[in-house]
Amino acid sequence: MKPSPDRPELLPELVEVAPGVHAYIQPDGSWMINNTGVVVGSDDTLLLVDTTSTEARNRALLALVASASSAAPSYVINTHHHGDHTFGNWLMPPSTVIVGHEVCREEVLAAGLLAAQVLTGPDYGHIKVRPPSLTYSTSLTLHLGTRVVELHHPGPAHTRGDTVVWLPAERVLFTGDLVFAGGQPFLAEGSIQGYLSALSCSALSTVSFKPTSAAAQFSS
Numbered sequence: 001m002k003p004s005p006d007r008p009e010l011l012p013e014l015v016e017v018a019p020g021v022h023a024y025i026q027p028d029g030s031w032m033i034n035n036t037g038v039v040v041g042s043d044d045t046l047l048l049v050d051t052t053s054t055e056a057r058n059r060a061l062l063a064l065v066a067s068a069s070s071a072a073p074s075y076v077i078n079t080h081h082h083g084d085h086t087f088g089n090w091l092m093p094p095s096t097v098i099v100g101h102e103v104c105r106e107e108v109l110a111a112g113l114l115a116a117q118v119l120t121g122p123d124y125g126h127i128k129v130r131p132p133s134l135t136y137s138t139s140l141t142l143h144l145g146t147r148v149v150e151l152h153h154p155g156p157a158h159t160r161g162d163t164v165v166w167l168p169a170e171r172v173l174f175t176g177d178l179v180f181a182g183g184q185p186f187l188a189e190g191s192i193q194g195y196l197s198a199l200s201c202s203a204l205s206t207v208s209f210k211p212t213s214a215a216a217q218f219s220s
């Protein structure tokens, strides 16, 4: 199955999982076709969880995000360094702060655009490397007005620089590639032991999944 921009019947959609909190879902979720998150603060601050892989897909993401918020993104959180989550960083305005774990930044810079040379299926268009400019080591909390957005590093799991994004009031968790709907974990650059530990970390162990791929909304 081909990626959505090439198949009109497979258009991405923005699904509101809590007021002002959206999952951007791209069919069909195969290689280099990820889901992302869109969070609008009480003060209208706009935060994105990840970008996507190709120029066309990132422009489609921004076009649909504009239907949820007229603001420019203040923050983009990179859940890890893989190109389907970071290749759109460069399309964000210079004022957008790209946030990621300190190892994520290292890995974005080390990997460069290699993934586009290895996974040659999509037409990537114009892409450039733009690493996180704000990094953290253990956890970081952002306040979008009264809306709280927590970033936690669960340790090496899918990659060495993973971040999960937790909205405690809304009980919404953006897991990056720690969780695939209907797919097995991908750990080629991560850690099996770390992955098991990540699933046991507090944010993941106190909730039960109602997966929507990009965002999972939870009940205790």
Ligand SMILES: [Zn+2]
Pocket: 080, 082, 158, 177
């Ligand atoms: Zn990944």
